[in-house]
Amino acid sequence: MIGAGPGGMTAALYASRANYSVAMIDRGIYGGQMNNTAEIENYPGFKSIMGPDLAQNMYDSSINFGAEYVYGSVESITDLGDTKLVKTDSEEIEAKVVIIGTGSEYKKLGVLGEDEFGGRGVSYCAVCDGAFFKNKDVVVVGGGDSAIEEGLYLTKIANSVTVIHRRDQLRAQKVSQERAFANEKMNFVWNTNVEEILGDENKVTGVRVRNNQTGEESTIDAAGVFIYVGLNPMTEPFKDLGITDDNGWIETNDQMETKVPGVYAVGDVRKKDLRQITTAVGEGGTAGQQAFKYIEAHK
Template sequence: MAKKYDVIVIGAGPGGMTAALYASRANLSVLMLDRGIYGGQMNNTAAIENYPGFKSILGPDLSKEMYESSTQFGAEYTYGTVEKIENNGVTKTVTTDMETYETKAIIIATGSEYKKLGAAGENEYGGRGVSYCAVCDGAFFKNKHVVVVGGGDSAIEEGIYLTQLADKVTVIHRRDQLRAQKIIQDRAFANDKMEFVWNTNVEEIDGDEQKVSGVKIKNNKTGEESTLDASGVFIYVGVLPMTEQFGNLGILDDQGWVETNDQMETKVPGIFAIGDVRDKKLRQITTAVGDGGVAGQGVFNYIESLKGEEQTV
């Protein structure tokens, strides 16, 4: 028999944990589901400097603080990869690889994942020099030369972090200027361990049987090709929504992002979505937390409305 909850939050990142806090504080029974450790991408972030209340805090430390807060009113947390959701009207069925649950409301907070570069050798050298997480793998490249691919906030912030470990960090960007915030750019340009290669694509990641040895690059203006020696390649070229298992619900746009209104409600009553699964311009911890608060209160209002409907029948 399926376990029953008022609310199931799928994803335990900052948005999901905030939603669980608000919903459980409203005396709803809440389950947070996640396929991994709580905190999401915060666990892969070195110093977080733009979350109110902390001048600077390590990502894993902020994850722990949020988790303890989110479960203080009885919200439960468990592992599980969601395979499908069935909309039965007033109730919904959530099936994971380990268990089946029944709930009145769902908050989708599955976030996004790093986009692959698509270069030859990328998959082959995954875990052997190719990485998407400087905090996770940077220590393996002490006093070595590493390449960072990308020009947004994540690429430049992680590049700056890597300068604390690596001998040199070369940023390869396909455009002639960065997309990162100006304050981050200023820090990068002032760092004498960082250099920049503009208008250039990574064509192939080279190495031997054990590890990465360099990258083959091509200037997209001149067509000039060259090889750059490097021990590691850190890739930050965008994100993709983790929403494949929700395709049957009719709540995704043509890019796979969940569509919601400003109350975090999807087209399906009782199903909400927050954070990086939504098509939004600013993907930050603060915006995910804001979404979570709105959705946490929203599920309470939704469940209260169900009680009203039951009384009128």
């Protein structure tokens, strides 16, 4: 397994339960983006659970039948026919089946000040950095699930949360929208693009924005800028396999099979519409079972 998010951990559980030797390779802590999520309300079996707690529960299950967690950054996969050679930054591992679950990462805005003030007011994780903005005014850029859910989380800490969205309506789930509109600490700026992140030598002081309907520019004061404008797949090491589309997403069929026999993909790295913990878990179960069938058929 390359990646120890919900998809990778579920695949590891299924494959190891079939009595295969399984390694989960990840360059970070197991759980993936669950560790950056304060509260999860849409995972069956829990009315509400903290993201890191769910990650730990999944990990405990994933290693219950002998799967091992291996820290490392995968650099490439070479198709050797009957086996695949996985090269990391520290070793090479040969395996009959590879399941890719490397997930995705948040896109950047690509505006002035974004890189300059990274870690000094610019963030892509409210759970990680929200505590630094207690009783301060912050901006959230985006209108999807992540933007609104993380914005709601920030209202528990910040003085105010201003959501800047390039469209005139949100794309988040209706229940999240209703909570956001009802929250007195949340404000909304519609049809607006962030042009520049402003600050002094040490910290963010605000954003310069432009209304994409009128062209009018203005400045919004803020101590923090939290950016949620989409995702990029983490597939750079796999592009030579020819399993990604033009945007880098891995294409699979319903059995999680890629174009390369013996290579599967699960979770947010796949080309699909819904990227949720529940879908990743289902895909992990499918891939784990398909790995069993593939190995049995190629003995």
